[in-house]
Amino acid sequence: MKNCDRRRFLLAGAGLVGVASARGISPLRAAENETLTLYNGQHAETTAAIVEAFTRETGVRVAIRRGNSAQLANQILEEGDASPADVFYSEEIAPVLTLAARGLLSTANPDTLKQIPPQFAAKDGAWIGVSARCRVVAYNTDMIKLEALPSTVMDFAKPEWRDKVGFVPTSGEFQAQTLTIVKMKGRDAAVAWLKGLKDNGRIYNGNVAAVQGVQRGEVPVALVNNYYWFRVAEEIGDDKMKCQLYYIGHKDPGALLTLSPAGILKSSKRQDIAQRFLGFLVSAAGQQALVDAVAEYPVRPGVTSPYALKPIDELDPPDITPEDIGDADLARALRREAGLA
Amino acid sequence: MSLAVASSGRRRDAGPPLWLLLAAALPTLLIALPLAYVAARAWSAGLAVAVEEIFRARTAELLVNTVTLAVSVTVLSAVIGVATAWCVERSDLPGLRWWRVIAALPLAVPAFVASFAWASMGAAFQTMGGAILILALSHYPLVYLPVAAALRGMDPGFEDVSRSLGRGPWAAFFSATLPQAWPALGAGSLLVLTHMFAEFGALSLLRVQTFTTAIFDSYELEFDGATAALQSAVLLALALPAALGEMRLRRDMRFARSGKGGRRRAPPARLGRAKAPVLGAMAALAALSLGAPLAMLAYWLLVGRSIGHASHDLWPAVVGTLGLAVPGAIVVTALASPLAIAATRHRGMLSALAEKLPYVVHGLPGLVVALALVFFSIRFFPAAYQTAGLLFAAYAVLFLPLAQSALRASLELAPARLEEVARSLGRGPFGAFAAVTLPNVLPGVGGALALITLELARELTATLMLAPIGVSTLATEVWSQANDGRYAAAAPFAALLVAVSAIPVYVFTRRSLELNDLR
Numbered sequence: 001m002k003n004c005d006r007r008r009f010l011l012a013g014a015g016l017v018g019v020a021s022a023r024g025i026s027p028l029r030a031a032e033n034e035t036l037t038l039y040n041g042q043h044a045e046t047t048a049a050i051v052e053a054f055t056r057e058t059g060v061r062v063a064i065r066r067g068n069s070a071q072l073a074n075q076i077l078e079e080g081d082a083s084p085a086d087v088f089y090s091e092e093i094a095p096v097l098t099l100a101a102r103g104l105l106s107t108a109n110p111d112t113l114k115q116i117p118p119q120f121a122a123k124d125g126a127w128i129g130v131s132a133r134c135r136v137v138a139y140n141t142d143m144i145k146l147e148a149l150p151s152t153v154m155d156f157a158k159p160e161w162r163d164k165v166g167f168v169p170t171s172g173e174f175q176a177q178t179l180t181i182v183k184m185k186g187r188d189a190a191v192a193w194l195k196g197l198k199d200n201g202r203i204y205n206g207n208v209a210a211v212q213g214v215q216r217g218e219v220p221v222a223l224v225n226n227y228y229w230f231r232v233a234e235e236i237g238d239d240k241m242k243c244q245l246y247y248i249g250h251k252d253p254g255a256l257l258t259l260s261p262a263g264i265l266k267s268s269k270r271q272d273i274a275q276r277f278l279g280f281l282v283s284a285a286g287q288q289a290l291v292d293a294v295a296e297y298p299v300r301p302g303v304t305s306p307y308a309l310k311p312i313d314e315l316d317p318p319d320i321t322p323e324d325i326g327d328a329d330l331a332r333a334l335r336r337e338a339g340l341a
Numbered sequence: 342m343s344l345a346v347a348s349s350g351r352r353r354d355a356g357p358p359l360w361l362l363l364a365a366a367l368p369t370l371l372i373a374l375p376l377a378y379v380a381a382r383a384w385s386a387g388l389a390v391a392v393e394e395i396f397r398a399r400t401a402e403l404l405v406n407t408v409t410l411a412v413s414v415t416v417l418s419a420v421i422g423v424a425t426a427w428c429v430e431r432s433d434l435p436g437l438r439w440w441r442v443i444a445a446l447p448l449a450v451p452a453f454v455a456s457f458a459w460a461s462m463g464a465a466f467q468t469m470g471g472a473i474l475i476l477a478l479s480h481y482p483l484v485y486l487p488v489a490a491a492l493r494g495m496d497p498g499f500e501d502v503s504r505s506l507g508r509g510p511w512a513a514f515f516s517a518t519l520p521q522a523w524p525a526l527g528a529g530s531l532l533v534l535t536h537m538f539a540e541f542g543a544l545s546l547l548r549v550q551t552f553t554t555a556i557f558d559s560y561e562l563e564f565d566g567a568t569a570a571l572q573s574a575v576l577l578a579l580a581l582p583a584a585l586g587e588m589r590l591r592r593d594m595r596f597a598r599s600g601k602g603g604r605r606r607a608p609p610a611r612l613g614r615a616k617a618p619v620l621g622a623m624a625a626l627a628a629l630s631l632g633a634p635l636a637m638l639a640y641w642l643l644v645g646r647s648i649g650h651a652s653h654d655l656w657p658a659v660v661g662t663l664g665l666a667v668p669g670a671i672v673v674t675a676l677a678s679p680l681a682i683a684a685t686r687h688r689g690m691l692s693a694l695a696e697k698l699p700y701v702v703h704g705l706p707g708l709v710v711a712l713a714l715v716f717f718s719i720r721f722f723p724a725a726y727q728t729a730g731l732l733f734a735a736y737a738v739l740f741l742p743l744a745q746s747a748l749r750a751s752l753e754l755a756p757a758r759l760e761e762v763a764r765s766l767g768r769g770p771f772g773a774f775a776a777v778t779l780p781n782v783l784p785g786v787g788g789a790l791a792l793i794t795l796e797l798a799r800e801l802t803a804t805l806m807l808a809p810i811g812v813s814t815l816a817t818e819v820w821s822q823a824n825d826g827r828y829a830a831a832a833p834f835a836a837l838l839v840a841v842s843a844i845p846v847y848v849f850t851r852r853s854l855e856l857n858d859l860r
Contacts, residue, residue: 071560071805237646
């Protein structure tokens with residue numbers, strides 16, 4: 001009986017291995033020429049929507065490696081010239097700016113750059129913005145009134161907000177917000193702000209977790225990006241949302257507009273197809289596929305989102321260029337000074 | 342006992358044969374890769390940076406957190422594990438056969454799933470205290486299983502003698518029974534401890550910061566890896582004394598056993614009036630460690646609107662998970678075998694060190710191991726890069742100790758003397774091993790395969806970086822959907838991951854307990 005059991009177990013195991021290798025999990029051959037390799041740090045569903053539209057239009061297949069944007073950038077740095085990646089699409093700006101600073105990215109085609117306003121791409125064309133999003137304050141309507149919220153994000157570091165503010169120090173956008181404060185108010189103000197948040201605030205390790213924390217009443221307020229609210233609302237239903245968004249506006253650092261960018265690896269042997277993909281990302285079809293899948297702002301004029309976004313021309317963000325907020329070393333130094341890293 | 346030492350001493354002093362040394366060289370080399378990577382990256386930071394980094398207030402803060410968490414979870418897991426093992430193996434608890442399996446099943450629930458369940462129940466769990474409780478609940482089976490196996494195979498003579506000399510049941514347990522279970526308890530506790538050093542997913546949900554979460558943060562913020570490398574070096578320095586301590590414990594305990602011949606089962610202790618409270622405690626343990634995470638999955642399925650969102654990805658993810666985890670487990674177990682054989686059959690610093698090194702590296706986060714393999718593979722074996730083969734190498738670096746522990750337990754039960762008899766009858770060293778030892782250790786091999794399959798099925802970081810492009814697993818899908826806030830869409834993947842994991846847990850439980858079963 002026992003032997004029989006064992007034999008059956010071994011047979012089942014052998015069967016599984018057989019199925020797996022028949023499905024091609026054994027070492028893959030080098031990708032064929034018409035397959036583009038995309039390292040994707042953007043949310044998987046968003047990218048899948050765009051890639052599907054791209055393949056439908058061009059017939060070019062896209063192989064996607066998913067991961068966290070910063071981890072993928074670190075991986076590309078370790079891979080160097082031998083990187084299998086053709087295009088890197090990042091959720092945040094800092095990883096792409098780092099690759100650009102190290103000279104690892106090719107210049108985007110002028111035709112591609114012409115499709116979008118110049119402030120949404122690198123000055124030297126090393127990367128393009130694919131979508132824009134803004135920093136917001138998420139607040140729990142049962143716990144705090146809209147009128148009680150401050151007119152600047154700087155105030156959340158004050159002692160009266162003790163234990164009332166959630167923030168996500170590891171988020172790329174939080175980092176960008178800190179560097180915006182450096183640019184607008186100076187380094188000391190930024191360090192003081194970070195220290196205040198460290199002492200008074202509640203650290204979350206992800207934006208979804210922070211929005212849910214507000215929704216559940218763990219904390220009345222959290223500093224997040226606009227689209228996370230829509231993700232949570234989509235999951236539990238708009239009518240059940242106790243969490244709402246406050247847009248600070250009036251060029252405050254709390255109203256920062258940031259980009260989710262993409263760039264082509266210089267080491268790619270498929271530059272032509274990669275340029276086509278980059279062009280598609282900002283084409284009318286590509287942008288429509290994107291904004292249908294995620295509550296972010298299109299970078300291409302004339303594309304409309306089905307989500308109830310606050311119109312981009314009412315956001316009134318600070319006048320900050322991506323290059324102003326791309327210094328990862330400075331961001332790290334600030335965080336270390338504030339005891340956050 | 343002294344006779345046993347004398348006769349076994351002579352045998353063990355003969356160093357390992359050449360074939361074994363060669364076979365052990367491959368896993369040792371793999372283990373050395375992340376060490377070399379961390380050393381090189383830390384070195385490039387320069388001494389001044391290293392000193393500044395190590396003597397920062399932040400490092401002290403992380404050190405306190407890491408040690409507090411790891412030691413507390415280990416102690417709590419040991420207490421729960423030993424108590425559960427005793428109830429299941431040595432008492433007259435009703436429904437023993439069921440409890441034996443139920444007590445091991447929390448192993449099938451990935452820590453990040455359990456943590457997510459608890460974290461969403463309230464802010465109180467998102468603290469150090471909450472993390473200690475939740476992680477102990479999901480890791481105690483790593484202690485329970487080896488200790489239960491040891492209790493089951495144990496000669497009750499020592500305890501009888503102790504009782505006959507006038508000790509009470511508690512005193513006899515602590516002075517006679519528990520010391521015999523030390524090696525099993527030590528090995529299980531060491532696994533929990535190093536697991537805690539490397540834990541990331543659960544802690545980021547529970548908002549506790551340790552060296553490993555700081556290493557992940559460092560990779561978010563900087564792109565040269567110097568800080569992360571230095572933090573990894575500190576983490577290795579923490580794991581080293583733990584591994585050496587366990588080695589010493591094992592060496593001291595090795596011969597402190599009475600002979601294997603003529604064993605009998607100890608009569609079960611009568612729980613008497615304690616029966617109801619013990620039953621209640623076992624039920625509470627199952628409810629907390631199994632019920633809570635499963636209830637959360639059910640809740641999300643009922644409430645979430647993204648239900649069925651990615652259902653067409655379910656089957657590819659199951660195939661991807663099994664296609665990587667099953668062959669991966671075979672590779673890891675094969676690589677662990679020479680290390681386990683060398684350590685149980687031969688003496689010497691070299692084999693002892695080669696056997697312990699994987700335990701030290703086991704404390705490293707998957708991200709560091711994965712990046713080390715990216716670094717070496719792309720430079721020296723570009724053809725292997727992002728193939729299943731390279732991923733299996735990463736799995737080996739991450740999970741060798743689990744296979745080693747399972748194999749060693751069964752190797753120690755297959756007396757080397759039998760092999761010597763086979764050799765005296767004219768078999769070669771390899772033939773004798775294949776004919777005599779191998780059949781005896783097969784159950785242990787089954788246990789090792791099951792445990793590794795379980796761990797590989799939930800591995801995330803190395804799989805994301807190194808798997809053949811386009812391959813998805815249940816763990817990568819859970820991560821991806823949860824990352825998008827689609828918890829109802831993630832729930833079926835998580836539930837399948839638990840279901841798929843329950844099979845190896847069941848096999849592993851049967852294997853490790855049957856190993857010492859007389860029936």
